[in-house]
Amino acid sequence: MLISEFAEEIRALRATYASIESVSDIERIRADVADLSDKAGAPDLWDDPDAAQKVTSKLSHRQAELRRLEGTAARIDDLEVMVELAQEEDDEDTLAEAEKELASLKKSLSDLEVVTLLSGEYDERAAVVTIRSGAGGDDATDFAEMLLRMYLRWAERRGYSTKVMDTSYAEGAGIKSATFEVDAPYAYGTLSVEAGTHRLARISPFGSADKRQTSFAAVEVLPLMEEAQEVEIPENDIRVDVFRSSGPGGQSVNTTDSAVRLTHLPTGIVVSMQNEKSQIQNRAAAMRVLQTRLLLQQQEEDAAKKKELAGNITASWGDQIRSYFLYGQQLVKDLRTGYEVGNPSVVFDGDIDGLIDAGIRWRAGERTNPTS
Template sequence: MAIDFPAELQALSSTFGQIEAVLDPAGLERKIAELEVEASAPGLWDDQDNAQAVTSALSIAKADVDRIQAFASRIDDLGVLIEMGVEGHDADTLAEAEADLAVLKKDLASMEVRTLMTGEWDERDAVVTVRSGAGGVDAADFTAMLMRMYLRWAERHGYAAKVLDTSYAEEAGIKSATFEVSAPYAFGHLSVEAGTHRLVRISPFDNQGRRQTSFAAVEVIPLIGQTDHIDVPETDIKIDVFRSSGPGGQSVNTTDSAVRITHLPSGIVVSMQDEKSQIQNRAAAMRVLQSRLLLLKKAEEAAQKKELAGDIKASWGDQMRSYVLHPYQMVKDLRTEHETSQTDKVFDGDIDDFIDAGIRWRRALENE
């Protein structure tokens, strides 16, 4: 069936116009001008936290404008290509236009998802923690697979990712790991990955080759900024120092540089061992602790508001995604119903479709 290029191009332009109205390029240009004034101030770097916030916001705004302009140009180019193909009755040119149209549609869908991330912390960097659950050594191995999946996702997008802490399991895999992903809207994207993940496969650790079901939990929190710092009294925390360890409990550091901070009122525990010095690890641990406490505070406030309003709607179910490797190959999100049989690609970080579907699902819930 022949493609109705004029209609497709019109629909594409219309959707882009709606997205452009939300992103507001004129407003972004004004924001860039203001931020450039701040960035050029002589004493900007006297306050490094503020300087980083200003330069980061400037970088994000410029990238948004560049993305909008580039997409508008691609639509114009597609229009020219279609016109050339139709007027010249050139099948090869029309085939190229069809391929370009498919790519533009996919990219436009991703850009549209960006307009759905309007949460208070969606623009922030993300701190992700993966923990093994039920399933013994298979769960620890599954946890390591998930950690690699998210790190590969970040690598695919050119996002900076830094492992902050890893607790290795005795036989294989990891008990837990925490890493930071630094990118515009990292939290907005990864927050929909929070929950319980389930793996079904023939266990490589079972000499009888039996099928094993194992679980891992994913926690995602936004990295706090300078303006939402939470004061943590010294009397509320317990600090332990120890030597960093590798797989199987092997010591990888000859000094007690690793730090574990326990927040006594809440019971939250944060460990850091990636940095070279105890001081650096303590600073990194405090930053993550403050992020978790901020999220806890906001969650308590939200729960109180729901209680006062009589809102009894259930929250997300714990088990949000299944990864089945036997007797068939399938990864399925239980909230959005999005699924794929390309399990190897998923574990290699190709999870954008799952994330996009999760963001759309979350917005639909918010609009109910």
């Protein structure tokens, strides 16, 4: 790459970063870090462990945001210096290194740009993801487990904290359902584009040889509410069942009735939790998820009423959003964005950033230019 081309590329990087910095409001982030640091340094902070955990967690998240923004700005400055040194010394090796850093910076800025598109009411929150097997027998339950591993590997690659909250194992292969939490900034906004029906087409390992099988799994993504006060639920509206945890686990599994199932009688919504150590902890976790689901259900009903009044009703829940082909063409294709990956194995190993980023950009476009 010519030096003049580097100069143009660096100008473009600075312009992109300036727009990201403006939308991100870096001064507000710095102010939040300062305020949270003061709270974290209070001598009585750990008198209330739950409140202390929230403060330290939020501080860690905001510090990470700030480091990412400031670090990207510093990298652009360093790249400019690297190019200038390479020009002065006519150093081809340094220029080659600068080219690699330029490509890396473009990717980092693209990732930051995607975050600026996460401006929904709950986008900044952690996420609670539920995967349920659908039609397809053993192939569907196996597919549900493949998706669970895919998302957990994605979170692991990003250094995000995860916790599997509940798992219902199938009698044959895989799982009937699983619920897990992803504790990271913008986890809900990021993963919410994964909500919908996923389809797997492959030669079934469970049936007759060479028989193609199509199976389905549903992915639900909810924001994790910091406080369980958004929706008040009368005690008479809830049925509580306790039972023993099932499936593989440590020595406390299957020894006490610590698992909890909450049924919201007016709506029929059921939430089960079994992965905490005590019944009290499982009930609290289940209640928080139940309240979140009721809140979102109310929002969906309100939105549906508005669409009905406007004469534009679209049944989007449960629509197929992505297909995974594990025979012949070996392809993963998102049906909303058209984004394709020609290597399903890397996708199932958690390399789904491209699919998610395309989904976030597509959603932003839909919000800006909704179809009539």
